[in-house]
Amino acid sequence: MEPVIEVRHLRKTYGDKVAVADVSFDVHPGEIVAVLGRNGAGKTTTVETVAGLRTADGGEVRVLGVDPQRHPELIREHVGIQLQEAKLPPKITVAEAIELYASFYAEPADGQELLALLGLTEHRDKRFDRLSGGLQQRLSIALALVGNPRIAILDELTTGLDPQARRETWALIDGVRRRGVTILLVTHFMDEAEHLSDRVVVIDGGRVVADGTPAELAAGSADQRSFRMTTPEVLDPALLRDLPEVTDVVAHGREVEVTGTRRVLPAVVLELARHDVVPDDITTVRRTLEDVFLEVTGSPSTEGVPA
Numbered sequence: 001m002e003p004v005i006e007v008r009h010l011r012k013t014y015g016d017k018v019a020v021a022d023v024s025f026d027v028h029p030g031e032i033v034a035v036l037g038r039n040g041a042g043k044t045t046t047v048e049t050v051a052g053l054r055t056a057d058g059g060e061v062r063v064l065g066v067d068p069q070r071h072p073e074l075i076r077e078h079v080g081i082q083l084q085e086a087k088l089p090p091k092i093t094v095a096e097a098i099e100l101y102a103s104f105y106a107e108p109a110d111g112q113e114l115l116a117l118l119g120l121t122e123h124r125d126k127r128f129d130r131l132s133g134g135l136q137q138r139l140s141i142a143l144a145l146v147g148n149p150r151i152a153i154l155d156e157l158t159t160g161l162d163p164q165a166r167r168e169t170w171a172l173i174d175g176v177r178r179r180g181v182t183i184l185l186v187t188h189f190m191d192e193a194e195h196l197s198d199r200v201v202v203i204d205g206g207r208v209v210a211d212g213t214p215a216e217l218a219a220g221s222a223d224q225r226s227f228r229m230t231t232p233e234v235l236d237p238a239l240l241r242d243l244p245e246v247t248d249v250v251a252h253g254r255e256v257e258v259t260g261t262r263r264v265l266p267a268v269v270l271e272l273a274r275h276d277v278v279p280d281d282i283t284t285v286r287r288t289l290e291d292v293f294l295e296v297t298g299s300p301s302t303e304g305v306p307a
């Protein structure tokens, strides 16, 4: 199937500041793709360019086959966008906001159904300024979906929410996906990307540093393996570091973690045997997305509960 979003060598600068240096990725129909990266990585600039809200300085963006800058009416009709800060009149109620947004579209979604999908039915008469952060967030998602979009762009979906509200929001996104909406999601939370998305595009310093399914990213490159073992005596890591199959050795006392090529395990065991060392408790190491993030960006992602 043709991708519904194609980004090729996107570049965007603000004066001297390079916000996006070179970003390319595709999104296919029905996929949930997370754009993951720390603050300032260039995520928002990227997705706002996809939505036609910013103009690229270089590269190419195609949404549903067209340049979003040239066909704003098509983008408005088929792309729903939830931006970082929902700006609504303070006194508007939940139901009124949905009705107002629905009036912008020729064929809007069923407002009642949307309220139910997002758990807002019982809050329909509450004023916007009286809603908790979690409810405001849900309303902003509902508003992004009210035009029955084929693509929804959700930026920092759960920032500022408590852990329970985050989990609830995740469950709602699963519901949105089941409606067949393609979702481009911006997040700086690893667990969110891992939980919600089919594919993760990691952006750092305005460039894509990794792109794959959460499982692919966690598995690492096909040629890389890591394992842990315990040795009878504390081992001099230099013994293993010189092997051509080994790329890294980390020792904590008798516990050693070795990373290397596909053949690293037999090479290490053979080398140890030459020194009469028989390792014990050999286990292969499965990397998490957090490890991948660390590896490709050089520092941890934002962890834990949003501030």
Ligand SMILES: Nc1ncnc2c1ncn2[C@@H]1O[C@H](COP(=O)(O)OP(=O)(O)OP(=O)(O)O)[C@@H](O)[C@H]1O
Residues within 6 Å of the ligand: 014, 017, 018, 019, 020, 037, 038, 039, 040, 041, 042, 043, 044, 045, 046, 188
């Ligand atoms: N309108 C603007 N004018 C000048 N600089 C900008 C503008 N918008 C973004 N930037 C800068 O471009 C870089 C990328 O910003 P962007 O908002 O795309 O990153 P982000 O990954 O979405 O970060 P955040 O999670 O903080 O929104 C940042 O250094 C930011 O300060």
